[in-house]
Amino acid sequence: MKTISVRGAQEHNLKNIDVDIPKNSLVVFTGVSGSGKSSLVFDTVYVEAFRRFADSSQASYYVMGSSQFAKMSRPRFRSILGLPPALGLSQRQGVAGKISTVGTISGISDLFRVYFAAFGEFFCRKCDIPLKALSFNEVSKKIIEEFNSKKIMFIAPIAEKRKGLFKHEIEKFRELGFSKLRINGEIFDLQDESIKINIDAKKLNTIDIIIDFLLISNDKKQRIDRAIFQALDYGKGILKVEYANKIFIFNTKSSCPQCGESSPKIDPRYFSHSSIGQCEKCEGEGSEQSGLPADLFPCKLCNGTRLNPLRPIVRVCGKTYEEIHSLTMNYLYEFIDSDLKNYSFNDKSKEKVFSEVFRSINSIKKVGLNHLILNRSGASLSPGDLQRLRLSSMISNKLSGVMYAVDEPCQGLTTNEVKKIIQIFKEIIKDGASIIAVEHHPSFLFECEILFLMGPGAGVHGGQIVAKTTDPEHLKDLLAKQQLQKVVPKIELPPSMPVRIPKQVKKNLKVKKSDISLEMSPKKQESALIIFSDICLRNLKTKNISIKQGVITVLRGESGSGKSTFLDICLLPALYSMGGRNLETDSLNLPKFEKFCKVNKVGDIFINIIGYVKPGSMTRSSRRSVASALDVIVPLRELFAKLPASQVMGLTESHFSWNSKLGRCDKCEGRGYIELPQRYAQPVRVECEICLGAKLNSRSLLPRFKGVNLADIMNLTLDQALEIFENHKHIASKVARACQFGLGYVQLGQGMESLSGGELQRLNLTIELKRATLDGAWFILTHPSTGLHGPDIDILGELMRVMTERGATFILVENRDEFTKFADNIIEFKI
Known part of the structure; x- marks a missing residue:
């Protein structure tokens, strides 16, 4: 088949979609955040491709077993035909580990x-000259000369910091008649059958066979040579000599001709950090x-x-x-x-x-x-660089007949860099592969062969294919119409937002404390700025940078121009040194920026709270939901515990927690699903057959508020929850902030791992916003366009503009042109 034919796709918010996706083409799905792009491309097409590969190969029986595979749930669709093997690159792969490079x-x-x-080629670490081979006679002569009249132990190294039980090796040396075995420094008697030798197979173990223990002298040369021969034979060319609790290594393959030092046996692990x-x-x-x-x-x-x-x-x-x-x-x-x-x-x-x-x-x-x-x-890599690095690993092996599912390959890139990515994709397609991408960058959209526009809205208002086009001019018309239809709502910050007025501002306000409101925040002082001069940092060519207070500043430039380096090494530490603090983190590991630049303040700079928001910075855990991220879980449990039905049944707040033994479902332990472990892949999740995904036990599901139980509430969108809890200000105010960021379609109980990069970004900003006063609040966002379509950017931009008018400062690391109209200050970084 020339197409991937999808019929009746209903995963997440997809509304029974029928679509034919051409093969051997660059196909792009775009649309507002939450419109169903990832649900179709990744959660339906890509997941089904993996499921079929595992099902059709014998590997599935080794990966998770036939009985477990029978339980593996497939995505919700009627049929998919023409589906090739697939490789996926999703934003949900998370951030890199601290020792990854x-x-x-x-x-x-x-x-x-x-x-x-x-x-x-091996060199002596003392003399820095090439090591050479050492003959048996040379080893014997050196030992007799260096250890004459000394009692030494001849040892054959069997394993050097390796995992395993080593049962075969132990039995082999027992049969050969050896009596002493040393495991991780402890000596065992091999011939004593009453002694059990237990080795932890999961740990790195060092195992040696003690060949002989004798006083060195010329009249014992025959015994010495026999011990050397056996040790080199069993140690594969390496002999250990122990004297006075010190180990001396003799390697017949590499020894220094000048100082006589030998190197240990080198394998690839010696080059691994x-x-x-x-x-x-x-x-x-x-x-x-x-x-x-x-x-x-x-x-x-x-x-x-x-x-x-x-x-x-x-x-x-x-x-x-x-x-x-x-x-x-x-x-x-x-x-x-x-x-x-x-x-x-x-x-x-x-x-x-x-x-x-x-x-x-x-x-x-x-x-x-x-x-x-x-x-x-x-x-230390930016999200865009990390994405491209993983992309390079995926495409290095040119595979024909496969489908690449790629999530936002252009995040954080300039227009010129996007063109390079497009050229690479076209080369891959020439080699016989197919590419399906989820992307928003205009330059990428106009270069694709087929584009599907999803929407028209997000969540329950999306999940449909609005249009399909192969004509760039038609695409421009579609995007223009979508911009007109998507009216940016009037941004009004919730009145319940906590505001802490700085001491120096309070002195100038002749009003009562109860009269203080957001409207009374001082006007932004664009004249106040922080000047970074004499910058000497990696390959950063810009030596002088000025950051203005109370405005939106955009840092632009190609990858490697130094944007993230300046941010992490100079800007952030300087802000914290001026009194800024991050309420999310108790202790911060900040570098000394004075080594790399000079910092001067012009005007009245005030820094209170610093919100550093970047894609992937929030943990994508299925145990953590949107409700817990917004801090409404505890108020909800308190509310349900106070219901009359709960009082009669003796239910407490713990009975409404899926992390408590009192409230959680015993079968799935409060997860809502059962994990089927796999040997070579991620675990497969199947909905719990007892609680059906509710996470709570049957008693905890009985009390109801306005006709719904707690599990039903967790299935509500934020917009729906706002209506139900309109009279509960503590809950409503927190939910309202997320709705202001265009997240009203997201469900309260939705797991963090299911959110797109753009949704995570905005949720992160919502969380920062709930704690920060706008006076002295500095927000730093890296690639805020991640996962955002044009209308989504307009919503975020308008909200940032309103917040700066109330005293906030924004610094964005961003290359998308759509942010230019919201920027008060643009700083270009050049290579």
């Missing part, structure tokens, strides 16, 4: 570890303080490399593993395309690894990440 995320570090361990090669001081983070960039604040022991400095020096083409990981992608590409290419020539083993490295680096260059280094922390 560009190299580990892309998989390039794994390839280099193999290459260095197998083909690298998450394994035995990890620097013990920084635990693989590379920085002097947890959470700070390794290249700007390097750990003194490892110098930011993340690796143990006591490892042997290994070089390939004159460069160490650490040096390669400090090169930008441009320089690394040149090194690989010349030196490493020549070094691997005519060697099939080397060429196999080399081709994988070259293909991966080339993919990273194509997606425009030339400024990155392999050692760069994954947690």
